[in-house]
Amino acid sequence: MRLELLFVIANTEYGGGQRTFEVLAEHLPRAEFSLHVACDAADPFWKRMGALGVCRHAVSFRRTWSPQRAGQLARIIRQERIRLVHSQSRRADFDALPAARRCHVPIVSSVAVRTSSFDVSWLRKALYRVVEGWIERHLDLQITMSHTVEQAFLQAGLPRERVVWIPEAVDTSRHSRPVPSKEEACQRLGLDPQTFWVGSLGRLIALKGHRTLIEAAATLRDLPQVGFLLAGAGPLERELKGLIKELQVETRVRLLSFQDDPTAFYRALDLVVFPSLWGEAFPRVLLEAMMFGKPIVASDLPACREVLDNGSCAVLFPPGDVQALATALRELCQQPDRLARLGALARERVVAHYDVTRLIPRVVEAYRTALRSRAIGHR
Numbered sequence: 001m002r003l004e005l006l007f008v009i010a011n012t013e014y015g016g017g018q019r020t021f022e023v024l025a026e027h028l029p030r031a032e033f034s035l036h037v038a039c040d041a042a043d044p045f046w047k048r049m050g051a052l053g054v055c056r057h058a059v060s061f062r063r064t065w066s067p068q069r070a071g072q073l074a075r076i077i078r079q080e081r082i083r084l085v086h087s088q089s090r091r092a093d094f095d096a097l098p099a100a101r102r103c104h105v106p107i108v109s110s111v112a113v114r115t116s117s118f119d120v121s122w123l124r125k126a127l128y129r130v131v132e133g134w135i136e137r138h139l140d141l142q143i144t145m146s147h148t149v150e151q152a153f154l155q156a157g158l159p160r161e162r163v164v165w166i167p168e169a170v171d172t173s174r175h176s177r178p179v180p181s182k183e184e185a186c187q188r189l190g191l192d193p194q195t196f197w198v199g200s201l202g203r204l205i206a207l208k209g210h211r212t213l214i215e216a217a218a219t220l221r222d223l224p225q226v227g228f229l230l231a232g233a234g235p236l237e238r239e240l241k242g243l244i245k246e247l248q249v250e251t252r253v254r255l256l257s258f259q260d261d262p263t264a265f266y267r268a269l270d271l272v273v274f275p276s277l278w279g280e281a282f283p284r285v286l287l288e289a290m291m292f293g294k295p296i297v298a299s300d301l302p303a304c305r306e307v308l309d310n311g312s313c314a315v316l317f318p319p320g321d322v323q324a325l326a327t328a329l330r331e332l333c334q335q336p337d338r339l340a341r342l343g344a345l346a347r348e349r350v351v352a353h354y355d356v357t358r359l360i361p362r363v364v365e366a367y368r369t370a371l372r373s374r375a376i377g378h379r
Contacts, residue, residue: 002030004080005367007037007054008073008087008096010061011045013234014258015203016112016284017088018045020168024086025052027171027360036080038073038096044260055080061091073099084108084367093135106140106374108366110166112281114152140370143363145282148302164366169359170287172351185267189256195227196333199269201262201285202276204234209275209299209320211243216326218247226333231256231265266292271332271339274298277319283307290350295342297328307354313345 005028007021022045025035030053037049041058049056057076059069073095077085085107087096093109100107114132136142136156142163144150150165186193198217202208210230217228230240230253237255244253259265266272272289274296280303287307289296298304300316308314315332317324332339 002032002034003084003367003371004082005033005035006077006080006082006085007035007039008059008085008092009037009039009045010089010091011039011042012061013203014045016168016282017110018048019284020110021045021088022048022052023169023171023356023359024363025049025054027356028364029360032364036076036082038076044258064091066095069095070098070102074102077103077105084371086110086367090114090132090135093139094131097135097138101138106370108141108143108370109135109139110143110145111149112145113149113279114156140373141366143366146303146306148306149281164362164369166359166362166366167354168282168284168287169354169356170284170291170350172291172355180264180267182267182270185264188264189268191229191254191268192227193268194225196225196270197227197229197268198271198273198329198333199229199231199265200273200275201231201259201265201288202274204230204232204236204240206236207277207279208232209277210236210240212275212277212320212322212325213273214240214243214247214249214253215322216329217253218249219322219326220330221249221252223330223333224252226252226329228253229256229265229269230254231259231262233258262288263292266294269294271329272296273325273329274304275319275325276301276304280304287350287354290346290354293343293347295332295339296346297325297332308346309349313342313349315342 009017009021011018036055038057038059039045040061059072077099083105085096085100085105087093087109089111097107136158142153142158143166144153145167147165150163153163183193200213204210220226241255244250272294274283274286276299280301282303296314298308298314298316299319301319315328317328
């Protein structure tokens with residue numbers, strides 16, 4: 001008999017959390033799990049989960065707090081006879097936890113970062129700390145995506161047996177399937193295949209550091225063979241377009257829309273840049289670039305160092321340092337052998353440490369641990 005499993009995610013924006021659940025939905029053994037998801041009925045996540053055969057339940061997370069949402073989740077749990085809840089992010093936990101408790105089912109949570117580390121006012125941070133402390137005391141199991149966050153939970157007093165490190169993962173076998181060449185990818189995207197394309201993919205929000213990349217592009221005017229691509233959607237789109245115009249780099253920097261399937265985007269690139277400024281817990285974009293064997297220049301953040309083995313398979317630069325980024329790009333775009341070597345090392349690392357075949361057994365064991373813990377009354 002299959003176990004009814006409910007994913008809960010506040011998918012008001014598309015990002016790493018959504019991709020994590022998509023990977024689980026695609027690879028969890030269906031002979032063992034029957035999958036449900038409670039989320040906002042918005043594209044593209046809603047459509048993707050439907051395409052993967054997941055039973056979908058429309059729950060709006062547009063409002064930060066809703067007195068009805070926990071009750072709505074509890075009804076889903078009862079009606080579908082859910083035996084385990086897996087929520088993604090503290091925002092989802094806030095409603096999923098009381099719903100699971102009301103229905104006496106165990107709950108597992110995945111988070112990328114503790115809310116108490118957010119850059120907000122002291123009053124809001126104090127509130128976050130209280131709410132997060134309540135959530136952490138009542139979860140059956142906390143999944144962390146990085147060792148840095150794992151240590152933060154342990155230092156906050158969570159018992160070792162209720163904290164498990166399971167990083168993000170990608171299906172590296174996609175690399176071996178038929179994929180477009182750079183020329184074909186450029187044709188699909190309307191790009192010149194003779195250009196050396198430098199690109200960044202991510203939500204258009206401040207912490208992602210797109211401004212740093214655009215300003216670095218403006219300092220490389222003497223390299224006309226180099227072009228820049230930014231793919232994504234978000235609230236800063238108009239501001240970034242204005243910056244591109246202000247710096248007069250419209251012919252060299254292009255903003256592409258959200259990439260539902262980023263395969264062509266990565267294939268068109270010669271070099272990937274990850275210019276985030278702060279707040280990254282486990283950058284999934286790096287795994288995707290590594291999966292396609294792309295050389296990477298990334299901000300020197302703890303999460304990037306963890307994924308990129310302290311820079312052994314990439315080039316790191318100080319976050320927000322336009323000149324340092326420009327220098328790294330100038331050097332690399334003229335060193336094809338080094339680019340090829342970095343791309344190969346990145347590919348080797350993602351296959352060895354972050355392939356989905358390593359993720360799924362650990363997630364299944366985490367689910368079993370939560371079920372056993374509840375069955376013997378530890379929580």
